[in-house]
Amino acid sequence: MQTISENKCHGGIQGVYSHASEVCGCNMTFGLFLPAEAADGPVPVLWYLSGLTCTHENAMTKAGAQTWAAEAGIALVFPDTSPRGNGVADDEAFDLGQGAGFYVNATRTPWAAHFRMWDYLADELPAIVTANFAIAEDRQAITGHSMGGHGALTLAMRLPGRFRSVSAFAPIAHPTASDWGRKQFTAYLGEDESLWAPHDATLLMRRLGFDGPVLIDQGSQDNFLNLLMPETLAQAIAERRQEGQFRMQKGYDHSYYFIATFMPDHIGFHAAELFR
Amino acid sequence: MQTISENKCHGGIQGVYSHASEVCGCNMTFGLFLPAEAADGPVPVLWYLSGLTCTHENAMTKAGAQTWAAEAGIALVFPDTSPRGNGVADDEAFDLGQGAGFYVNATRTPWAAHFRMWDYLADELPAIVTANFAIAEDRQAITGHSMGGHGALTLAMRLPGRFRSVSAFAPIAHPTASDWGRKQFTAYLGEDESLWAPHDATLLMRRLGFDGPVLIDQGSQDNFLNLLMPETLAQAIAERRQEGQFRMQKGYDHSYYFIATFMPDHIGFHAAELFR
Numbered sequence A, B: 001m002q003t004i005s006e007n008k009c010h011g012g013i014q015g016v017y018s019h020a021s022e023v024c025g026c027n028m029t030f031g032l033f034l035p036a037e038a039a040d041g042p043v044p045v046l047w048y049l050s051g052l053t054c055t056h057e058n059a060m061t062k063a064g065a066q067t068w069a070a071e072a073g074i075a076l077v078f079p080d081t082s083p084r085g086n087g088v089a090d091d092e093a094f095d096l097g098q099g100a101g102f103y104v105n106a107t108r109t110p111w112a113a114h115f116r117m118w119d120y121l122a123d124e125l126p127a128i129v130t131a132n133f134a135i136a137e138d139r140q141a142i143t144g145h146s147m148g149g150h151g152a153l154t155l156a157m158r159l160p161g162r163f164r165s166v167s168a169f170a171p172i173a174h175p176t177a178s179d180w181g182r183k184q185f186t187a188y189l190g191e192d193e194s195l196w197a198p199h200d201a202t203l204l205m206r207r208l209g210f211d212g213p214v215l216i217d218q219g220s221q222d223n224f225l226n227l228l229m230p231e232t233l234a235q236a237i238a239e240r241r242q243e244g245q246f247r248m249q250k251g252y253d254h255s256y257y258f259i260a261t262f263m264p265d266h267i268g269f270h271a272a273e274l275f276r
Helices: A036-040 A057-062 A065-072 A117-132 A147-158 A179-189 A201-207 A230-240 A256-274 B036-040 B057-062 B065-072 B117-132 B147-158 B179-189 B201-207 B230-240 B256-274
Strands: A002-009 A012-021 A026-034 A043-049 A075-079 A135-144 A166-169 A214-219 A244-249 B002-009 B012-021 B026-034 B043-049 B075-079 B135-144 B166-169 B214-219 B244-249
Touching (some): A012 A117, A026 A065, A043 A065, A043 A147, A043 A256, A057 A256, A065 A256, A117 A135, A117 A147, A147 A201, A201 A230, A214 A256, A230 A244, B012 B117, B026 B117, B043 B147, B043 B256, B057 B075, B065 B075, B117 B135, B135 B147, B135 B256, B147 B166
Parallel strands (some): A214 A244, B043 B075, B135 B166, B166 B214
Antiparallel strands (some): A002 A012, B012 B026, B026 B075
């Protein structure tokens, strides 16, 4: 593991690190905020998964999350959204290839060689983070935005016991029925739609639910409401009697201004579980 | 004036606007955050001047200032750091020309035609902002980072009665004695150093001081300490018996992580004066 940068921030350290990823077959970069409390022993951690076109850097610099994580004494991990590099397949569209891993293990060419973001986030990166930093493995929570909200919800539901709580900002809620999903799942997983279902938050909510509280925030003026399909997830949460909240926030859009506005609520929500 | 974007943020609106600038002879862009209270009438305003290489956008997206401005009910203005465009002179160096206006009125070619950031910020942009938005002209404060800290301090001291309070993050504190200053003042103002003195915060503090409280934060691990020369300003504040605080913050560097960490203190500091 290589240290790219470390900046003191809110009494803790905002670091950026890179490492050779066996799973993705390339170097991967991630951001990690450690609060001051990490100097005295392991601290709880909140994973933040980013959306289309983002790297590890966007939320790290624009979401204001460190403010509230420092106050709560929680670490933050900001993974990248896909494998990257010259040898890694890509596409001209912003929503396929590099920057658009969709948190799945691709099985189709040209993607299968590197695009294994599910395994990267379910196994490889957690092992690296807990081995190298003062992170309490038994106190984890996860959140994300848009494509990253999709990733957070699907990882949380399919890895029971891993995360105490899950939240999402404007998640891609029903990708098997949306152009943000069908296009990518066809490319990465092939045309058999039964293989897509384990990567659809609405379908997983209906089938599995989550063993803990769920918080979803969605802006009512989001430009991408037709692609995100929040109504299907809200319905599934209610039908399942899932512990949780779905909040439609009047006037907010899909931007980091929306995320930053509700970040204190999300970190407070996770902190209540992580310090229970 | 043209609206580039408006995003709901912390209950208010983060807007970006552009306008034809008579002073700079080009189009200029600025960011403006209006808290929810602005719907009911004029609100106090805090000006934030950015550092070298920045546009109106950097602090707007990375400093976390809207969080605290919304809580306090204060507007924020994020001006650009120089004139811009194809017809505007520039230099290959990051610290001269576009992105490096240094908050002076240039008198030398090729800069004099457009680089008039002092008049832009002292006169033209305040008139535009107060004419078009619910801003209380008699409740203004100013802050900035690095080159912007230099701008904030020099504007505040040379426009007595305009600002109730002034603060700065790692300001260029003594540019007439630093390579961040001598190079630019020579280019923009010529070699007569007597014309530089009105643009040096340390010299102005010795000669004029400020009629209100001053807050300066400086990171002890800042890579640019030799260029910033904070010690000269700290000494001048103490010698003048200027109401204010100079804080050397252990371990912090020159980055936005440093700014974001102490932003709540700065906004609280200004709010105390703006709502007095």
